Amino acid sequence: MKNALGSLLAVGLLAVAARAQTVEQWGLFEIGLKGPTNGNPFVDVALSGVFRQGTNVVSVAGFYDGNGDYRIRFMPPQPGLWRYETRSNGAELTGQTGAFTAVAPSAGNRGPVRVANRFHFAYADGTPFRQIGTTCYAWTHQTDELEEQTLKTLATAPFNKLRMCVFPKYYEFNRGEPGRYPFERTATNRWDFTRFNPLFFQHLEKRIGQLGDLGIEADLILFHPYDGGHWGFDGMDAAADDRYLRYVAARLSACRNVWWSLANEWDLMKQKSDGDWDRFFQIIQASDPYAHLRSIHNFNGKGGRLYDHTKPWVTHISIQSSDIVPAQVRDKFRKPVIYDECQYEGNIANDWGNITAREMVHRFWLATIGGAYAGHGETYYHPQDILWWSKGGVLHGESPARLAFLRKILADAPQEGLEPLDRSTCGRAGEYYLSYLGNHQPAKRKFKLPVGARFTVEIIDTWEMSIVSLPGTVEGQCQIDLPGKPGLAIRLRRAP
Amino acid sequence: MKNALGSLLAVGLLAVAARAQTVEQWGLFEIGLKGPTNGNPFVDVALSGVFRQGTNVVSVAGFYDGNGDYRIRFMPPQPGLWRYETRSNGAELTGQTGAFTAVAPSAGNRGPVRVANRFHFAYADGTPFRQIGTTCYAWTHQTDELEEQTLKTLATAPFNKLRMCVFPKYYEFNRGEPGRYPFERTATNRWDFTRFNPLFFQHLEKRIGQLGDLGIEADLILFHPYDGGHWGFDGMDAAADDRYLRYVAARLSACRNVWWSLANEWDLMKQKSDGDWDRFFQIIQASDPYAHLRSIHNFNGKGGRLYDHTKPWVTHISIQSSDIVPAQVRDKFRKPVIYDECQYEGNIANDWGNITAREMVHRFWLATIGGAYAGHGETYYHPQDILWWSKGGVLHGESPARLAFLRKILADAPQEGLEPLDRSTCGRAGEYYLSYLGNHQPAKRKFKLPVGARFTVEIIDTWEMSIVSLPGTVEGQCQIDLPGKPGLAIRLRRAP
Numbered sequence: 004m005k006n007a008l009g010s011l012l013a014v015g016l017l018a019v020a021a022r023a024q025t026v027e028q029w030g031l032f033e034i035g036l037k038g039p040t041n042g043n044p045f046v047d048v049a050l051s052g053v054f055r056q057g058t059n060v061v062s063v064a065g066f067y068d069g070n071g072d073y074r075i076r077f078m079p080p081q082p083g084l085w086r087y088e089t090r091s092n093g094a095e096l097t098g099q100t101g102a103f104t105a106v107a108p109s110a111g112n113r114g115p116v117r118v119a120n121r122f123h124f125a126y127a128d129g130t131p132f133r134q135i136g137t138t139c140y141a142w143t144h145q146t147d148e149l150e151e152q153t154l155k156t157l158a159t160a161p162f163n164k165l166r167m168c169v170f171p172k173y174y175e176f177n178r179g180e181p182g183r184y185p186f187e188r189t190a191t192n193r194w195d196f197t198r199f200n201p202l203f204f205q206h207l208e209k210r211i212g213q214l215g216d217l218g219i220e221a222d223l224i225l226f227h228p229y230d231g232g233h234w235g236f237d238g239m240d241a242a243a244d245d246r247y248l249r250y251v252a253a254r255l256s257a258c259r260n261v262w263w264s265l266a267n268e269w270d271l272m273k274q275k276s277d278g279d280w281d282r283f284f285q286i287i288q289a290s291d292p293y294a295h296l297r298s299i300h301n302f303n304g305k306g307g308r309l310y311d312h313t314k315p316w317v318t319h320i321s322i323q324s325s326d327i328v329p330a331q332v333r334d335k336f337r338k339p340v341i342y343d344e345c346q347y348e349g350n351i352a353n354d355w356g357n358i359t360a361r362e363m364v365h366r367f368w369l370a371t372i373g374g375a376y377a378g379h380g381e382t383y384y385h386p387q388d389i390l391w392w393s394k395g396g397v398l399h400g401e402s403p404a405r406l407a408f409l410r411k412i413l414a415d416a417p418q419e420g421l422e423p424l425d426r427s428t429c430g431r432a433g434e435y436y437l438s439y440l441g442n443h444q445p446a447k448r449k450f451k452l453p454v455g456a457r458f459t460v461e462i463i464d465t466w467e468m469s470i471v472s473l474p475g476t477v478e479g480q481c482q483i484d485l486p487g488k489p490g491l492a493i494r495l496r497r498a499p
Numbered sequence: 500m501k502n503a504l505g506s507l508l509a510v511g512l513l514a515v516a517a518r519a520q521t522v523e524q525w526g527l528f529e530i531g532l533k534g535p536t537n538g539n540p541f542v543d544v545a546l547s548g549v550f551r552q553g554t555n556v557v558s559v560a561g562f563y564d565g566n567g568d569y570r571i572r573f574m575p576p577q578p579g580l581w582r583y584e585t586r587s588n589g590a591e592l593t594g595q596t597g598a599f600t601a602v603a604p605s606a607g608n609r610g611p612v613r614v615a616n617r618f619h620f621a622y623a624d625g626t627p628f629r630q631i632g633t634t635c636y637a638w639t640h641q642t643d644e645l646e647e648q649t650l651k652t653l654a655t656a657p658f659n660k661l662r663m664c665v666f667p668k669y670y671e672f673n674r675g676e677p678g679r680y681p682f683e684r685t686a687t688n689r690w691d692f693t694r695f696n697p698l699f700f701q702h703l704e705k706r707i708g709q710l711g712d713l714g715i716e717a718d719l720i721l722f723h724p725y726d727g728g729h730w731g732f733d734g735m736d737a738a739a740d741d742r743y744l745r746y747v748a749a750r751l752s753a754c755r756n757v758w759w760s761l762a763n764e765w766d767l768m769k770q771k772s773d774g775d776w777d778r779f780f781q782i783i784q785a786s787d788p789y790a791h792l793r794s795i796h797n798f799n800g801k802g803g804r805l806y807d808h809t810k811p812w813v814t815h816i817s818i819q820s821s822d823i824v825p826a827q828v829r830d831k832f833r834k835p836v837i838y839d840e841c842q843y844e845g846n847i848a849n850d851w852g853n854i855t856a857r858e859m860v861h862r863f864w865l866a867t868i869g870g871a872y873a874g875h876g877e878t879y880y881h882p883q884d885i886l887w888w889s890k891g892g893v894l895h896g897e898s899p900a901r902l903a904f905l906r907k908i909l910a911d912a913p914q915e916g917l918e919p920l921d922r923s924t925c926g927r928a929g930e931y932y933l934s935y936l937g938n939h940q941p942a943k944r945k946f947k948l949p950v951g952a953r954f955t956v957e958i959i960d961t962w963e964m965s966i967v968s969l970p971g972t973v974e975g976q977c978q979i980d981l982p983g984k985p986g987l988a989i990r991l992r993r994a995p
Contacts, residue, residue: 326822350940350942350983351941351942352941352945352978353941354923354939354941357939357940357941358938358939358940359938359939359985361938361985362938362985384942426850427850442854442855442858443853444853444854444855445846445848445849446847446848446853447848448848482848487846489857
């Protein structure tokens, strides 16, 4: 069985899944039920499922998927036999029972990503997750052809997380209408925020599932300000906002590669109060029994501000800033830090979208040595306005190859994550040191290593993507000769 | 007559100067007197001169120069006839009177540099002073041959200000003994802080004068921590500190190209309290009737801190930082800002001394668009440890040529100084805009120019040192095509 929901839908195996007697741990088990179509099932029908394994009881909300189809999705957090029972105010929907066995996850299924070692991330199976993010805000609102091209690009790109919006985007370079809308229209051609469009969400799920198949986490942006009244999805009332969040959580919480990003540039959404955002977080927290990662992303311009990240429902910092100074943010909030927007490689007129590839790579390395993570984006002018940062497509820039190189280096780093040790060095004291020299070009570098241990030395060229191993080992107070050029890193590893 | 003291001494014309009936405005008028040699003239003899022109009365301290020579130096701040009278507790020294005429300054003599337009500098004659600094901390403590080589280098270098220490320096790359010491030794071979060594100060003055002849301001560092007890000039008692400051002020205040830098890395001098520094400032302020510029320079490492720059005796901010964010400093202190140490072009192991030439140039431009100024230094390994930053010699780097290019651009800028207008643009609204794009590489740039005016456009490559004038003019909301590479600047000037 495929391990991702999107693929299930894609190949029409959903019915099989619902009847399956086994599902992988962290896979998606779905109960499909037929129920009432009269009235407004989205608001009239309450549906949930209770899943039990011994004393472990997980209650999850179901949702209406159109055409009389109701579904309850569950991601078994533990292997073994699970029994369930449905509850509803609809007679056909309530009291359904069953059982299935969660089996060992297949290769590539490591479970959802969690916070690990305070400032880092790991999959539920303990495998470290070294975030190398990218951004395609509106990629699921494009033509099928373009969306498939994006997936093809991602299949060989270095990224293991992608930021994407649920709602379509109306913004510079993004003036087209999407193929699907999240809500139905009323007779007077206004949005009926009480009626979701299942086709929209099925499509979204399919794409999220396909990302999962590629090993990419979907950092799902629930609200954003790039609407400005064009559709009005940024200006719904509180009841509509809350209903939307619960519906999304019911549909998607069981997808193991979902992260919740409450908003992009939340502080530009003047329609919402700080209290609204607190409530949104709490709704997502209450509606997602698997506690997927939760964050909220700020604007970086005049008047921009961070949400109060000390609040307990914020799992990590998803910051926008061109100044990569992780220590400040880490020390203040004591949570993992992702510079999800540190400007994009590109050549557009806007300064947030025209840094050089070298600068993009530099910022990833600055995040790394600061014990944090970064996000990529690409914004080169395109004759059809297909900019990767929003629509996906193909990559044109020079940074992704270097980010793949960085990803390999991170994969070889200590399990616990790289902690900042000094201004230019991260690692694990006594074991592993990774210094990044950036715009510095020393002809030699001095190190004070712990006595009683010997270390191998490698000179890494972060731009040329080369690693040169020096002969022998070093120890104690030592000095390493360098080629004296910018963009170098030095890796010291304790010799066996 | 030569216009700088150093040259006077160098060519042996001091006696002529003392008897001259005319001296240039902002030139140096010196009264030479013979007096007692018994006891300790440095502490026993009080000497001053009162200079009058109408109601304008300037009182200046004299000083003992060894061999029975006493001197009183005066820099006429206004042209016209000046009368003077000496005062002393020594019979031969007191009651001497005379007169001289201050004539119009010769070419190149624009008077001392002052704060102008709050955040900028100008010579006393109103000519803007666009600071392009460099650093040769210990250049006057080297061999004559090396010092002459430094002057030769400076003659064609772009710098119009140089940071230099009075006291010799004991530090990495600087372990030699100077040819002269500021104090005499006691019979037990300790320093006699009550007896200055006139030869030391004559030499210093000569070099300062030679800088003046080259149009270079001498930013004279009065204390520094790079002694660490080797000589003990960083650990004198309060009486010796104060005597030293008054002596230096009496000797050097009349040199128009002197700036007072109370210390380098003041916050590393744990022997001094904040109150000491307040007192030092006040002594310099009281002893220098011409109110030369006064600053104090901080350390940039852990525990480093700025002196309270709101204090009235601080004329400008002389900051050390690798982060060039002038807005913060300008807004806080409302005084001119010089990033006197923003790290150095070089390749030594220390990170403060190994940035690339591109990064050095980048930081100067960041300072410029932020309405501030920057300082250069160069620290390439040298077989004889002759690093420009400390000993002078010759320049090896690639940044000075680009700083000369920047200096020319600043010389063509509006008289009032360049004020920050947005994150990447400085200038004078409606008249002149200079945008620097740094690590950004837009293919085009949008501008909103005031209506009713047309502007010429030039594309400046800050590294290649080229200026390309675009044909025609632009106005209002406009868009300028760019080559899409890093390191560009755009200059828009109102067309006549």
